[in-house]
Amino acid sequence: MQIKHDNIIYCRDISPIGGVETYVxxxxxxxxxxxxxxxxxxxxxxxxxRIKKYxxxxxxxxxxxxxxxxxxxxxxSIIDYIKQGKIYQTVHADYENPVYKWRPPExxxxxxxx
Numbered sequence: 519m520q521i522k523h524d525n526i527i528y529c530r531d532i533s534p535i536g537g538v539e540t541y542v543x544x545x546x547x548x549x550x551x552x553x554x555x556x557x558x559x560x561x562x563x564x565x566x567x568r569i570k571k572y573x574x575x576x577x578x579x580x581x582x583x584x585x586x587x588x589x590x591x592x593x594x595s596i597i598d599y600i601k602q603g604k605i606y607q608t609v610h611a612d613y614e615n616p617v618y619k620w621r622p623p624e625x626x627x628x629x630x631x632x
Contacts, residue, residue, distance in 0.1 A: 532561035
């Protein structure tokens with residue numbers, strides 16, 4: 519199976535509550551009239567219910583992804599499966615600040631950072 523939509527929002531883990539979950543929900547609610555889908559690896563069932571009111575959602579089990587735009591989070595492992603489309607990575611913090619001991623992985627296939 520392949521995942522094909524013009525716009526993909528990838529969030530590896532959709533938790534029961536959190537800012538990332540709010541971000542994903544608000545994005546799909548705002549852009550529901552576009553060909554948009556959410557791809558995840560794990561997800562809270564109630565969060566999925568909310569998301570699925572506005573778009574399709576796919577649990578990623580190694581399917582190839584074809585899109586025009588993919589917006590990913592810190593988990594860059596999804597990039598290997600994106601066969602078509604520009605990849606944007608969201609950055610949720612100032613990782614230049616010394617308080618952070620971790621930095622998101624970088625990848626040459628990322629078109630731009632948001």
